[in-house]
Amino acid sequence: EADIYQTPRYLVIGTGKKITLECSQTMGHDKMYWYQQDPGMELHLIHYSYGVNSTEKGDLSSESTVSRIRTEHFPLTLESARPSHTSQYLCASSDGTYNEQFFGPGTRLTVL
Amino acid sequence: AQSVAQPEDQVNVAEGNPLTVKCTYSVSGNPYLFWYVQYPNRGLQFLLKYITGDNLVKGSYGFEAEFNKSQTSFHLKKPSALVSDSALYFCAVRVLNTGGFKTIFGAGTRLFVKA
Numbered sequence: 650e651a652d653i654y655q656t657p658r659y660l661v662i663g664t665g666k667k668i669t670l671e672c673s674q675t676m677g678h679d680k681m682y683w684y685q686q687d688p689g690m691e692l693h694l695i696h697y698s699y700g701v702n703s704t705e706k707g708d709l710s711s712e713s714t715v716s717r718i719r720t721e722h723f724p725l726t727l728e729s730a731r732p733s734h735t736s737q738y739l740c741a742s743s744d745g746t747y748n749e750q751f752f753g754p755g756t757r758l759t760v761l
Numbered sequence: 762a763q764s765v766a767q768p769e770d771q772v773n774v775a776e777g778n779p780l781t782v783k784c785t786y787s788v789s790g791n792p793y794l795f796w797y798v799q800y801p802n803r804g805l806q807f808l809l810k811y812i813t814g815d816n817l818v819k820g821s822y823g824f825e826a827e828f829n830k831s832q833t834s835f836h837l838k839k840p841s842a843l844v845s846d847s848a849l850y851f852c853a854v855r856v857l858n859t860g861g862f863k864t865i866f867g868a869g870t871r872l873f874v875k876a
Contacts (some may be wrong), residue, residue, distance in 0.1 A: 653804075655804075689849060689869075689871070690868075690869070691851075691866065691867070691868040691869055692805075692851070692866045694863075694864075699861070739804050739805070740804075741804070741805075746855075746862055747793050747810075747812045747855065749795055749797075749807040749810055750797075750805075750807070750864065751807070752797075752804030752805040752806070753804050754802075754803055754804050755802070755803070755804050757802075
């Protein structure tokens with residue numbers, strides 16, 4: 650079944666730890682995105698990719714990094730987590746110019 | 762600057778009554794408009810979109826939206842609200858920017874439907 654997956658769904662971690670949030674999609678979409686969203690609030694684009702080996706920073710400055718080595722996989726990494734990184738992170742994918750984005754279920758990150 | 766606005770933080774409606782969630786946009790060129798819904802602890806789900814053609818667009822779960830070019834609006838509507846429609850709704854516009862197309866999301870409107 651075509652879908653977009655994010656793991657873990659919830660993560661509680663201590664300050665200074667390195668973390669990687671996983672995102673995979675089985676739809677063959679060329680475009681993928683990472684958004685940061687505080688619960689019930691607006692979305693902020695932090696990274697996007699238009700294809701393999703292509704990554705760009707979004708509108709909201711973020712200390713995270715991303716990679717796109719395979720079409721289906723777009724992981725986000727924080728080298729040293731801080732309490733200010735506590736938020737929900739949503740991954741999405743799309744294809745074409747006018748098509749909608751498909752969102753994963755999100756990862757709720759809490760940094761203590 | 763290209764933008765999308767959702768003027769209401771929250772909309773309250775009684776079950777069975779019609780609902781409207783407002784969205785206005787400011788873009789140069791043709792707008793490509795979308796509505797998404799977010800239920801608690803979930804990602805966003807696509808509801809409907811306007812690219813071209815008929816100004817009235819029908820989407821999932823009985824929702825529809827009307828594109829009004831003169832008023833630069835794309836309000837989401839449903840003739841009869843359900844309690845299960847209670848959620849956070851986002852309007853979005855896809856625009857051509859330097860470097861390619863990008864999607865701009867509104868700040869979201871929380872819909873409460875009372876039984």
